[in-house]
Amino acid sequence: MAFPETRLRRLRKNQNLRDMLTSTIITVNDFVYPMFVIYGKNKEIEISSMPGVYQYSLDKLVGAVENVVKLGIRSVLLFGIPEQKDSVGTGAYIETGIVQQAVRLLKKEFPDLIIVTDVCLCEYTSHGHCGLIENGNVLNDQTLDLLAKTALSHAEAGADIVAPSDMMDGRVGAIRKELDLKGYENTILMAYSAKYASSFYGPFREAADSTPQFGDRKTYQMDPRGSINEAVLETKLDILEGADIVMVKPAMAYMDIIRKMKDEFLTPIASYNVSGEYSMIKAASQNGWIDEKSVVLELMTGLKRAGSDIILTYHAASIAKWLQEV
Ligand code: PBG
Numbered sequence: 001m002a003f004p005e006t007r008l009r010r011l012r013k014n015q016n017l018r019d020m021l022t023s024t025i026i027t028v029n030d031f032v033y034p035m036f037v038i039y040g041k042n043k044e045i046e047i048s049s050m051p052g053v054y055q056y057s058l059d060k061l062v063g064a065v066e067n068v069v070k071l072g073i074r075s076v077l078l079f080g081i082p083e084q085k086d087s088v089g090t091g092a093y094i095e096t097g098i099v100q101q102a103v104r105l106l107k108k109e110f111p112d113l114i115i116v117t118d119v120c121l122c123e124y125t126s127h128g129h130c131g132l133i134e135n136g137n138v139l140n141d142q143t144l145d146l147l148a149k150t151a152l153s154h155a156e157a158g159a160d161i162v163a164p165s166d167m168m169d170g171r172v173g174a175i176r177k178e179l180d181l182k183g184y185e186n187t188i189l190m191a192y193s194a195k196y197a198s199s200f201y202g203p204f205r206e207a208a209d210s211t212p213q214f215g216d217r218k219t220y221q222m223d224p225r226g227s228i229n230e231a232v233l234e235t236k237l238d239i240l241e242g243a244d245i246v247m248v249k250p251a252m253a254y255m256d257i258i259r260k261m262k263d264e265f266l267t268p269i270a271s272y273n274v275s276g277e278y279s280m281i282k283a284a285s286q287n288g289w290i291d292e293k294s295v296v297l298e299l300m301t302g303l304k305r306a307g308s309d310i311i312l313t314y315h316a317a318s319i320a321k322w323l324q325e326v
Contacts, residue, residue, distance in 0.1 A: 024305040026297070028072040028323055032116060032270075033316035036207050037061055037102045038081045049203035050275055051282050053314050055081060058101060062109055071320035075114035077163065077312055078102055079208050082124050088132060089121035093149040100157040107158035116161040116190065117154040119147055119175070128212040130166035130220060138220055140168050147171050148178035155184040163247070165192040167220040169237075176242035190270060191243035194231040194257050197221035200250045200276030207275065224253070231257050232264055239267050245310065250274040252299070255306040262307025271303050273313035281315075293322050 011017055036055040038045070043057035044064075056064050065076060080099035082091030091097050099117055106115055121143070122130045131143030143166070151162040162179075164171050172191050179187050197218045205211040222230060235246050246265065248258045249272035261269050281299075285292035296315045303311050313319070 024301050026300050026304050026319075026323070028320045029074060030300075030304065030308075030311055031073065031316040031319060032075040032077050032114075032310060032312040033068055033073050034077040034079065034312060034314055035061070035064065036079050036081060037098050039083045039098055047203065047207040049206050049279055050314065051279075051286065052318070053207065053278070055207065058098075058105055061102060062105065065106060065110060065113070068317045068320065069110055069113060071317060071324070073316055073320050074112075075116060075161075076106070077116040077118060078106075079118050080123060081209050085124055085126040087126055089124035089146060089150075092119075092121050092124040093146060093153045095153060095156070097153065100153055103154060103157035103159050114160050115158065116163055117151075117159045119151045119154065119162050119164040120166045121146060121150070122166075122210040122212070123208045127214065128210055129215075130217065131168055136214070138168075140170070143168050144171055144174040148174045151175040151187075151189075152178050152182055152184070155179055155182075155187040159187065161188040161190050161245075163190040163192060165195065165249075167192070167195050167217075167222070170241070172238045172243050173241035188244045189242060190245040190247060191238040192249055192272070193235040193238040193243065193246040194248045194254070194261070195221055196224050196250065196254065198224065198250050198253075198274065198276075200253070200274045202276050203279045204275035228257065228260055232260065235261055235265065239265060243267065245270050247272055247312075248308075250277060251303050251308070251311070252277050255302065258303065258306040258308055268309040269307055270310040270312060271306070271308040273299070273303065273311060273315065275314065278314040293318075297322060 038055045038057055040057045044060045045055045047053045078099050103115055120130050122128055127133055129138050131138040154162050238246055245268045247270040248254050251271040251273040258271050284290045
């Protein structure tokens with residue numbers, strides 16, 4: 001027999017063979033598109049560090065959502081930027097809050113759209129932290145009530161999925177309990193479970209105006225150098241407390257964590273391809289250094305292969321368009 005005996009290239013010979021042997025396929029249904037909502041009228045402000053991503057006032061939001069729905073996107077994730085901030089994040093849980101208004105409006109216009117809301121206080125607090133502050137510390141248990149109140153107000157507005165991103169201990173249980181108590185036992189809970197204190201969130205903090213005014217988020221978000229067991233434990237607790245979907249965030253530098261979660265748990269796994277990851281690809285492609293479409297589709301294929309059932313990404317609208325082309 002001629003050398004080499006094994007010729008893997010036989011199966012790569014032509015496009016039909018390669019297509020036949022494809023094992024990871026991404027579809028538009030895999031994606032959730034994050035959007036930012038602000039007060040005011042006729043506002044559509046591009047985030048300078050995130051080209052192609054905008055803050056929309058409510059009147060502009062409907063048109064923007066209509067465009068992505070037409071592309072086949074079935075789910076959006078909403079972040080709100082309040083008119084005023086205070087030390088207890090009131091804007092996060094009032095009935096007239098920006099996210100609550102956006103959810104009501106979108107539910108009316110797009111009854112089938114899956115609306116996800118980010119449940120956190122950092123956009124709404126004057127200090128920019130995800131919980132209440134006492135003597136410079138972020139309080140855990142006292143914050144839980146406010147997070148539960150925030151999630152309830154989103155559910156009352158019509159949110160299909162509430163997604164706590166604060167990383168307080170026990171928040172999934174606190175939110176589940178409150179939702180069940182008030183008759184929202186069918187509201188889905190997607191927990192940001194393995195959420196790292198990441199430098200990749202930089203552009204988001206411009207988009208959501210949520211930079212901490214002192215210190216950082218390292219006392220509540222996870223240390224990237226921590227053990228994989230810590231990520232498993234965080235996720236396991238969230239599942240035991242009632243999470244329906246668990247999330248790994250960020251995505252690109254944490255694909256090992258995504259794979260671990262997929263192997264470890266039966267619960268669906270979401271991964272969040274965050275702002276900094278988006279901006280890097282945008283910047284490189286704007287410079288002509290990489291081809292945006294093929295790089296993004298390759299990355300999404302990788303995230304899905306790693307074990308993501310759902311991918312949250314600012315590229316979602318472009319992906320939907322590209323998938324229609326092929
Ligand atoms: C709120 C929240 C953040 C992100 C999602 N929800 C910021 C943070 O934790 O600092 C980041 C999303 C992104 O970077 O795209 N806590």
